Amino acid sequence: MKKQKLFLLSSILFLLYSDFLLADKSEWFQRNNWNAFISQTAIYSSDYNFLSQSDDKLSLDLWEAGLLVSTAVKDKLTFSAQLLGRKVSDSSGNDLRIDYAFFSYPFYQSMNETFGLRLGRIRSSYGLYNETRDIPHTRTGIAMPQSIYFDMTRNTFYSADGIELFGYRDFDDQRLSAQIFFSKPVADEDETGEVESLNPTNLEGDKSLLAKISYGSEYDGIRTSFTYYRPEYKVDVSFPVGAMTLEDKDASFYSESMITSLEYNQFDWSVTAEYLRHKFATKIPVLGGIPGSQIKNKGYEEAFYVQGLYRFSEQWETYLRYDSTERHIDRSLQDNEKWHDINIGASFRPNENWLLRTEIHYIEGLSRLLSRDNVFSSAQDPYWTTAMFQVAYKW
Amino acid sequence: MTKLKRTFLITVLVLSSLLSMTSLAATLNVIANASVEESHLKLKDLRSIYTMKKSLWSNGDRIAVFVLSADNATHKEFCRKLLKVFPRQLESVWYRLVYSGTGEKPVSVNSEEEMIELVAKTPGAIGYIRSETMHEETKVISIK
Numbered sequence: 118m119k120k121q122k123l124f125l126l127s128s129i130l131f132l133l134y135s136d137f138l139l140a141d142k143s144e145w146f147q148r149n150n151w152n153a154f155i156s157q158t159a160i161y162s163s164d165y166n167f168l169s170q171s172d173d174k175l176s177l178d179l180w181e182a183g184l185l186v187s188t189a190v191k192d193k194l195t196f197s198a199q200l201l202g203r204k205v206s207d208s209s210g211n212d213l214r215i216d217y218a219f220f221s222y223p224f225y226q227s228m229n230e231t232f233g234l235r236l237g238r239i240r241s242s243y244g245l246y247n248e249t250r251d252i253p254h255t256r257t258g259i260a261m262p263q264s265i266y267f268d269m270t271r272n273t274f275y276s277a278d279g280i281e282l283f284g285y286r287d288f289d290d291q292r293l294s295a296q297i298f299f300s301k302p303v304a305d306e307d308e309t310g311e312v313e314s315l316n317p318t319n320l321e322g323d324k325s326l327l328a329k330i331s332y333g334s335e336y337d338g339i340r341t342s343f344t345y346y347r348p349e350y351k352v353d354v355s356f357p358v359g360a361m362t363l364e365d366k367d368a369s370f371y372s373e374s375m376i377t378s379l380e381y382n383q384f385d386w387s388v389t390a391e392y393l394r395h396k397f398a399t400k401i402p403v404l405g406g407i408p409g410s411q412i413k414n415k416g417y418e419e420a421f422y423v424q425g426l427y428r429f430s431e432q433w434e435t436y437l438r439y440d441s442t443e444r445h446i447d448r449s450l451q452d453n454e455k456w457h458d459i460n461i462g463a464s465f466r467p468n469e470n471w472l473l474r475t476e477i478h479y480i481e482g483l484s485r486l487l488s489r490d491n492v493f494s495s496a497q498d499p500y501w502t503t504a505m506f507q508v509a510y511k512w
Numbered sequence: 513m514t515k516l517k518r519t520f521l522i523t524v525l526v527l528s529s530l531l532s533m534t535s536l537a538a539t540l541n542v543i544a545n546a547s548v549e550e551s552h553l554k555l556k557d558l559r560s561i562y563t564m565k566k567s568l569w570s571n572g573d574r575i576a577v578f579v580l581s582a583d584n585a586t587h588k589e590f591c592r593k594l595l596k597v598f599p600r601q602l603e604s605v606w607y608r609l610v611y612s613g614t615g616e617k618p619v620s621v622n623s624e625e626e627m628i629e630l631v632a633k634t635p636g637a638i639g640y641i642r643s644e645t646m647h648e649e650t651k652v653i654s655i656k
Contacts, residue, residue, distance in 0.1 A: 150617075152610055185611060197613030217613055228568050240612060248612035255607050287565055289556035335563065335608070336601045384596060431588075431598055469582040469603060511607075 145191050152185040156253045156472075156509035164501040165483065166490040168205045168260065168268060171503065180204050181251055181509075183216070195221045201251060205268060205487070212305075216240060216251070216276055232284040238303065241275050241327050242296060243346050244391055245378045250275075253509035257389075257426055257436050258462045258476050260505065263485035264420035264442040265376060265393050272305035274348060274372070277325055290334050298327040302348045319353040323369065333380075340380040347373045354401060365403040372397045385428045392421040418444040418484075420456075435463045442484055452499040455482035472509040478502060540589060542653045543628070543646070545637040547573065552654040559595055561638060563605045564615050569636060577618035578627055578639035586624065586642045594640075594655065 158179040160171040169178035180203070187197040198218035205212075219237030226233075240248050243266075249255040250266055261268070279300025286293050302322030331342030349371040355364040373396040380389040398415035424438040438461075444454040462476025479502050483493060542558065544550070549571050553561075560566035567575055580587035582599050591599040609615030621627045624641045631637040632649035646652070 148616065150610070154611075183611070185613070187610070187613060187616065199611070199613060219613065221614070226568065228566070228570055228572075231567075242612075248614070249608045252607065252611045255604055255611060287560060289554070290559045290563070290565070292565055335605045336597055337559070382601075384598070428598060428600075431600055466600060469600075 148187075148189045150185075150187045152512060153183060154252055154254065154509065154511035155182040156180060156507055158259055158505055158507040160503060160505050162501065162503040164498055165486055167486060167503045170490065172491075178204060181253070183251065190220070193223050193226065197221070203251060212272070214272065214276075214305075229287045230285070233282075235281040235283065236279075238276060238278050239281055239298065239300070241277060241298065241346060242329055243275060243327065243344050243374070244376045244393075245340070245342060245380060245389070247275055252511075253472055253474070253507060254511050257424065258438070258460070258464075259474050259507045260460075260476070260478070262391070262422035262424070262438060262440045263456060263458065264422050264440045265391050267485050269485065269487055270305075273302060273320065273322075273350075277302045277322065277348070279325070281327075290337065291332065292334070293330075293332045295330045296328070298325075300325045300327070302350065304350060318355065319351075319366075320370075321351045323349040323351050325349060331378075334382070336382050338382065340378075340382065342376075342378045344374070344376040344378070346376070347371060352399065354399065363403060365401050367403075368399055368401045370397070370399045387426045389424045389426070390421065392419075394419055416444060416446065418442055418454075432466050433463070435461070437461050442482075444484070452497065453483045453486075453493055456484045457481040470510055470512070472507075472511075474507040474509070475505065477504045539642050539644070540586070540594065540640065541642075542594075542638065542640050542655055543631055543650045544639075544653050545576075545631055545633075545635055546649045546651055547635045548638070548651070548653070550653060551651070552656055554656055555594075558655055562595060562602065562618070564609055564617065573636040576634045576637040578630055578634075578637060579618040579620055580624070580627060580640075581620055581622060586640070589642070590640050 157177065159175055159177055160167065160169045160179060161175045162171040162173070164172065166172045169176035171178070182202040183199055185197070185199045187195065190196050196219070199216045200213070201216035202213045215238060217238050217240045219235045219239050221233060221235045223231045223233035225231065242248050246256070246261065247266060250261050277298070277300035279298060281296055281298040283296040284294065302325050304320045304322045325346070325348035327344065327346045329342060329344040331340070333340030349369060352368045352370045353364070353366045354368045355362050375394045376391055378391040380387060394417065396417040420442040422438055422440040424436055426434060426436040428434045438459070440456070440458040440460065442456040443450060446454065458478050458480045460476055460478040462474060464472060464474040466472050481500050483491070483497070483499065542553070548569055550569060557566060561575055561577060564577065569575055582603065588599055591597050591602055595602065606617035610617050619630070621630060624643050627639045627641055628647050628650060631639040632647040638653070
């Protein structure tokens with residue numbers, strides 16, 4: 118498989134290079150754009166470490182930085198890549214990775230319609246905001262709504278190597294678009310422990326499918342979308358069975374998400390709601406001889422958020438959001454199986470480069486906390502608060 | 513104040529505000545390179561062009577979009593009065609395209625003189641100015 122990918126990549130590069138040598142050089146690498154951003158966030162949390170080591174102290178752990186380049190390689194063939202640095206806590210280390218790097222080619226383009234493909238490492242276009250979730254200037258608040266855009270498995274779930282077919286048709290300023298993305302997810306070993314609770318010792322992306330359809334305008338009127346996303350991973354698991362520990366190196370884990378999104382935008386206000394139905398399960402072949410036990414850790418959760426945003430002026434805006442996740446299970450929910458977060462925030466943009474933000478969250482539940490940053494016990498308080506302040510700059 | 517005086521005062525105020533609106537609309541011009549075949553655009557088309565959705569003219573030429581810097585008064589007026597959007601909302605749309613790697617933002621210029629010069633020499637270009645000064649290689653696009 119690796120040889121096939123290497124051959125495909127070499128062929129593309131050879132064709133591009135031979136064309137480059139023969140062609141008029143002025144046609145190559147036009148419209149080059151460089152962009153960059155950096156942010157630093159201060160977080161204080163009352164009882165837990167949330168996106169930082171901030172339990173009962175002020176933490177400056179969370180920073181983000183990105184460097185983006187895009188160019189028109191030749192004619193309609195474009196290339197875009199982003200190097201992203203992000204640190205959410207000491208336990209996560211300094212995370213520097215190629216977030217995406219892909220070629221895009223529209224093979225049919227008219228005044229109102231485009232059909233094309235993208236090839237390479239692509240950010241999943243999950244929900245309304247996953248593609249730009251790491252850029253402070255395109256978010257509503259400092260923390261994304263954790264119900265839908267959870268940070269526990271951000272790298273493992275949201276970036277993948279593969280091929281995406283896309284198409285859209287414009288109806289005046291409304292756009293109907295569809296895309297389908299076949300890929301291999303890029304697993305992040307730091308996030309292995311977050312994926313499920315069977316002590317996995319290895320995590321490798323296997324295959325993934327994303328299909329999305331959307332309609333509307335980004336800033337005037339309704340915008341709606343539906344996303345189906347099913348990434349699968351190979352995992353090595355070990356778990357206790359009686360007095361023994363059972364191990365399986367051929368286990369697999371899958372997650373299946375269906376997100377329905379709806380947003381309404383007007384000149385000075387916006388309302389956004391997204392609903393997620395999330396199924397997950399670990400298949401363990403070694404348990405094949407035991408009826409009904411081949412699949413472990415199976416379940417599903419329902420999550421949604423509703424958010425209102427008001428723009429007072431070109432510089433000032435505020436938002437109010439309710440964010441909820443509950444696991445479906447035939448008993449009362451434990452604290453780490455739910456997340457109810459009411460949060461409010463404000464932002465100030467003195468000019469197009471600088472951004473200052475603050476927000477406060479009142480949370481019941483622990484299900485979106487990073488397990489690698491927290492030690493959970495049955496006596497913990499499920500009600501807690503966190504306050505954040507962020508300064509960001511973009512070039 | 514007599515009833516007649518009050519009526520006169522209100523009439524003057526209404527007329528002057530109407531005149532000032534007409535004056536704003538008259539001085540803010542959408543311009544394009546002379547190669548562009550279109551002589552008028554629907555407001556929805558202009559919005560599609562400035563949100564970088566519409567990328568081709570009707571003859572298949574690529575649209576090259578130019579904007580003034582975000583703090584420029586003409587840019588603010590163009591966004592708020594013509595597109596009916598905060599400049600920052602428009603920026604968010606552009607940065608979502610740019611930072612997802614799926615599109616480009618418009619080319620930003622520093623002055624109306626530079627805008628006229630670049631629109632004049634770039635085939636398929638579109639921009640906007642408040643001044644009456646035009647270049648022979650540019651044309652005014654009316655917005656319906």
